[in-house]
Amino acid sequence: MVIGEAPPSRRGPRGPYAKSEQTRKSIIDSALSVFAESGYRSGSLRTVADRVGMSEAGLLHHFPSKSALLAAVLEHRDDLTQEQFDFGSGDGRHWLRSLIDLAKYNASTPGVVELFCTLSAEATSPEHPAHQYFAERYDYTRKMARTAFEDLQSRGELRPGVDPASAAKATIALMDGLQIQWLIDRNSVDMAAEVRTYLESLVTGDI
Template sequence: MGQAKARGPYAKTPARKAEIVRAARDSFAENGYAKASLRDIAERAGITHAGLLHHFRNKDELLAEVLADRDAEEWQQGLEAVDSPSRLAPYLGELIHHHQKAPELMRLWIELAAAASRPDHPAHAYFLERYERGRTQFADGFRDEAARSRLRADVSPESAAVLFHAVLNGLQLQWVLDQELDIVGPVTDFVRLLFDHGSAND
């Protein structure tokens, strides 16, 4: 662990935390949450076990950070990739295929989201903020489309945003239960249903 000491394992820098989060994501994806150990994660990150605990108090806190980091990364990718309704369904298909390469992370996200429904859960505030932010930003995007007569006239932007999250999360839960199930097709159909006159495919 000489390298870890040379790096300064107790230096609380964003770069060091990012290394730990990347190592934890790999460990959770390969071993599952239950079998992944903090010592393995520390070794992957090139620091001591004590050094890791200086940044994260326990495995639950680290899991929440891994999933939050993935959320932020994918949200930024979505903002860059989706500039019109025609790009929404293809992007979601790509995102789902990416998630399916790491089914354990999908399962962990679903489990944490359910556990965080309890007001006293450490991740409760994060998930509330996450969904509120997502609904607001998606509703704003759908509202822009509605102004150009692209969104179905009988669906409000606010409802479209809520339905979007419900469909995407619900389909991923079904896939975790049955990994033979095609969920890309239903997502594409859902996007098509949101827009009038087939405009999502224009």
């Protein structure tokens, strides 16, 4: 089998449906780029449509509103992260290593990091279209981080006095804070190195 080719039983859709799915993917990719460059509020559907080479009405055929497109962009970004980093192994130390790898990768995508930082701040308002997304995302991430620290604690690899729930919240706060500092001055902080240093202060041995 050619590498990258789907098995016969799992080949993607064909015909008009496949073309529609490809169009949706192109719109989402363009929207991610536009929102990353201009922010969600300033990034227009017309700009997204222009980059795809279609009319705004054509874009609205696939995504009925700007908020619906934003939801698809956020979901797509999460899918890409899950494809690149293994956060579901159940091994706490491996989860922490994946977090460090993610911090390193984020340094290569400043536009996307800026989009997420801006959106997460805007989305504190319950009326913001991304409010529910970020509420659920933070809840899920806290649970995943807590599970990772609890796994380490169960194996005697968490330093005495470290509470898994508190460590989970502090780790997320550290990641968010480092990203803001890095966006303001990219030479001021090495995000991956700082995350590693902090996590190694919580566990025994190297990560």
